[in-house]
Amino acid sequence: MDFEEMMKNKFTISIVIIIIIAGAFAVYKFMTKRDESKTDSYPIYTKNEEIINITLYFGSEDSDEFIIESREIYKTKLSVNQAKQAILKLIEGPNNENASPVIPKDTKLRELYVENGHAYIDFSKEISENHPGGSKAESATIGSIVNTLIKNFSDIKDVQILVEGKVIDTLAGHIDIRQPFKETAEIKNKD
Amino acid sequence: MEQFIIDVKKRSNIIIYVIFMILAFVTLTKAYEITISIDEGHFIDHAEIEEYDNKEYISIDDVVRVFRMVKYWHPNNQKLVLEYEKYSIEMIIDNTQIIVEKDNNKKIIEINDPPLIINGKIMVPMTFVYNNIASMAGKKILWDQKTKTLKVNKFVYNITNLRAQTYKNFTRIAIDIAKEMEYRIEKQISTRLSVIIPGGIADTLKCKSEINDALIKEIISFQNKDDAVIYIDFKDKASTYKSFLLTNPYRIVIDISGGEGIKVKNEKYETTLPVVKAKDFNTTSIQVKEVKEVKEEKQKISSISGGKQEETNKKISIIVLDPGHGGKDPGAIGPSGLKEKDVVLKIAKELKNLLVKHLGTRVILTREGDYFVSLEGRTHTANFNHADLFISIHTNASFKARSQGFEVFYFAAGMNIDPYALAVVMKENSVMQMEEKKSLQMSDIDIIVYDILQTEYVKESKNFAAIAQRALDQKLDNRNRGIKQGPFFVLRNARMPSVLVEASFITNRKDEENLKSNEYISKIARALYDSVIKYKKDVER
Numbered sequence: 001m002d003f004e005e006m007m008k009n010k011f012t013i014s015i016v017i018i019i020i021i022a023g024a025f026a027v028y029k030f031m032t033k034r035d036e037s038k039t040d041s042y043p044i045y046t047k048n049e050e051i052i053n054i055t056l057y058f059g060s061e062d063s064d065e066f067i068i069e070s071r072e073i074y075k076t077k078l079s080v081n082q083a084k085q086a087i088l089k090l091i092e093g094p095n096n097e098n099a100s101p102v103i104p105k106d107t108k109l110r111e112l113y114v115e116n117g118h119a120y121i122d123f124s125k126e127i128s129e130n131h132p133g134g135s136k137a138e139s140a141t142i143g144s145i146v147n148t149l150i151k152n153f154s155d156i157k158d159v160q161i162l163v164e165g166k167v168i169d170t171l172a173g174h175i176d177i178r179q180p181f182k183e184t185a186e187i188k189n190k191d
Numbered sequence: 192m193e194q195f196i197i198d199v200k201k202r203s204n205i206i207i208y209v210i211f212m213i214l215a216f217v218t219l220t221k222a223y224e225i226t227i228s229i230d231e232g233h234f235i236d237h238a239e240i241e242e243y244d245n246k247e248y249i250s251i252d253d254v255v256r257v258f259r260m261v262k263y264w265h266p267n268n269q270k271l272v273l274e275y276e277k278y279s280i281e282m283i284i285d286n287t288q289i290i291v292e293k294d295n296n297k298k299i300i301e302i303n304d305p306p307l308i309i310n311g312k313i314m315v316p317m318t319f320v321y322n323n324i325a326s327m328a329g330k331k332i333l334w335d336q337k338t339k340t341l342k343v344n345k346f347v348y349n350i351t352n353l354r355a356q357t358y359k360n361f362t363r364i365a366i367d368i369a370k371e372m373e374y375r376i377e378k379q380i381s382t383r384l385s386v387i388i389p390g391g392i393a394d395t396l397k398c399k400s401e402i403n404d405a406l407i408k409e410i411i412s413f414q415n416k417d418d419a420v421i422y423i424d425f426k427d428k429a430s431t432y433k434s435f436l437l438t439n440p441y442r443i444v445i446d447i448s449g450g451e452g453i454k455v456k457n458e459k460y461e462t463t464l465p466v467v468k469a470k471d472f473n474t475t476s477i478q479v480k481e482v483k484e485v486k487e488e489k490q491k492i493s494s495i496s497g498g499k500q501e502e503t504n505k506k507i508s509i510i511v512l513d514p515g516h517g518g519k520d521p522g523a524i525g526p527s528g529l530k531e532k533d534v535v536l537k538i539a540k541e542l543k544n545l546l547v548k549h550l551g552t553r554v555i556l557t558r559e560g561d562y563f564v565s566l567e568g569r570t571h572t573a574n575f576n577h578a579d580l581f582i583s584i585h586t587n588a589s590f591k592a593r594s595q596g597f598e599v600f601y602f603a604a605g606m607n608i609d610p611y612a613l614a615v616v617m618k619e620n621s622v623m624q625m626e627e628k629k630s631l632q633m634s635d636i637d638i639i640v641y642d643i644l645q646t647e648y649v650k651e652s653k654n655f656a657a658i659a660q661r662a663l664d665q666k667l668d669n670r671n672r673g674i675k676q677g678p679f680f681v682l683r684n685a686r687m688p689s690v691l692v693e694a695s696f697i698t699n700r701k702d703e704e705n706l707k708s709n710e711y712i713s714k715i716a717r718a719l720y721d722s723v724i725k726y727k728k729d730v731e732r
Contacts, residue, residue, distance in 0.1 A: 134589065173516060175680070
């Protein structure tokens, strides 16, 4: 067999194989995407949905109480998407002069899901890496997240904080966050 | 193309010829070639084995190649140095002692047979490859006699971890296993228990403990052909043991108790759980249904023991101070760059001096310098030394720079209980009860329950927290933020009264300026010193 001809044949075969693989991949992608959309790949909200009010819990520099602020979110079909919107608003920070932010800079909400009343909230590593530290700030971070979720969403009974998808010991070396949190403390209404 | 095919044929002829020659050579010299299959045949290599004194030896050059080591040979003193990943291995010809260095830690290890020079080649015993290099490489090495193949594969451990925990009158060892496995325990010598797990592959780096408590010196594990072996070395040969297998997850639990005559230590029994008010604390709590079970358990204990509250002569003689953070973890950082880890170390050192000098107490710091210590490590130091008081020293931080002042925390019992750990302990208890119904000592259950709930010391911890808060208030001209409770990691497993002091806010400009001055540091140390005196008086009264 002529060498060049053989190479040509090989080339065509390779092209065919590549096309088949790419096709299979595209079909696979399409299938999985459809599958996801059945569960939770809805966009968090669409702007033509009804607007509802929720309460965010921020820190206070003067005491260990929380300062609450009201925010508007879209009433999405899935309540978990409402919870996600609430946490995104919490990350944005407070408007009140006296309130202090509770989520460290550059922290991203990776995922939030609710299962049988247990909320699992997964943040990016910045929540720990950029945390100012201290028992006070750490308590504020945990308390605000937990309060914001439990007080606004009746289907959430307790909250497990995760970082980069994992249960970790502490955010900044003080409070044990290996277990879920429940209940709340006193709230000061400065709104 | 055809040219190439012929080439290959020629080459394979040569290979066959060479193999034939080698085979011929083998029959003459008692040396033979072996195949080395690495990572399930991912790489194939060959080496030559020579028998010397009925022991198998392999050329060091083959070992270096297969494991990708770096070799240094010092002919003057017959010294061979191998560098392998994080290890440096020093061997001397004809010497069975080798030095293994890792992370600046040197260890002398006795190997079965010495390295030798045979026909001008440096040879090491195969046992050295099986045992020592295999464990450093995290590989399992199997020798298949039939195919003369040495299989070097990644370990798939089925014995993954070992935990040893000191309790007041026994030590519990839990060995995590991946599936249900047979095991036997032998007492070949009086001070050593051998746990033999046929078919076990132990992660020897994790399955060990330098516990060194009252009962056990240390625990090591190693591979003995197809068995994993764990040695538990006793301090007292009269020690006894009981063992049981637990499921979900599978683990072997071995409890070591002292010999006869070791009596149950005084334990306090409370008939009810202290009610925890999370009033002052702004994180949250979790109610676990197991708490009820524990409560019942405790009431049972109490009723058996008559519900007596035995007052014992308590002494404050060992204090563990825990300067927070350290090393890679700077803790909170002030606006002008002052680091929490440096401030708290200063406070701890000064407090230690005061206590040692004026009170004569033994004081242990969880870290003496600027290095990282894990949170578990900190509590372990206190538990291991049977400290009477544990003080964790921190400086506080807030998101905005305005917060100021000092506060003292103690553990919130009933908050944030680990339902899993509790369930595990309850399960281990019930098994123990079933197996050892007659000889079960009340304190066994009691101690474990207390360990989990942390209620035993809450009253005393709160007492010390209040004393410390008052003392800080007297010494510091700053805002008194009160005493508070929370699920603090370092306080959680402490088996003694324990507090966490947040001395001032390093994130506040004014507080930071204060924390920079030695006077202010001395004031904090002095306040904590005063509180220890007061507390000691209260307790020893």
